[in-house]
Amino acid sequence: MTERLSDETRNTLLQPLFDTGWEMEEGRDAIHKTFKFPDFADAFGWMTRVAIWSEKWNHHPEWINVYNKVNVTLITHDVDGLSTLDVKLARKMDGLFEAKKD
Numbered sequence: 001m002t003e004r005l006s007d008e009t010r011n012t013l014l015q016p017l018f019d020t021g022w023e024m025e026e027g028r029d030a031i032h033k034t035f036k037f038p039d040f041a042d043a044f045g046w047m048t049r050v051a052i053w054s055e056k057w058n059h060h061p062e063w064i065n066v067y068n069k070v071n072v073t074l075i076t077h078d079v080d081g082l083s084t085l086d087v088k089l090a091r092k093m094d095g096l097f098e099a100k101k102d
Helices: 007-019 040-057 084-101
Strands: 031-036 062-066 069-074
Touching: 007 084, 031 084, 040 062, 040 069, 040 084, 069 084
Parallel strands: none
Antiparallel strands: 031 069, 062 069
16 A cells, blocks of 8 residues: 655655656645646657556546646645655656657
């Protein structure tokens, strides 16, 4: 079963994400980030790649796509807060975003 991040692991796991632009969401134990792409097709393609991993890991983001921007919020609803699944998916999203830029 997935558990909420402990105080001991929280800073260690979240700080690298904050360094790449993730932020805590106000009023929730969740993180969010906006990804910006050259156009809609690139944004949607990235979302499709993320969706494949999300299904594989059974962990799905809250997201909104408007043209070339994707606003993402990650939270583990089962624990009403952040878990290692959120960290794992955020890292994957960052990696897929960086790979798209190459």
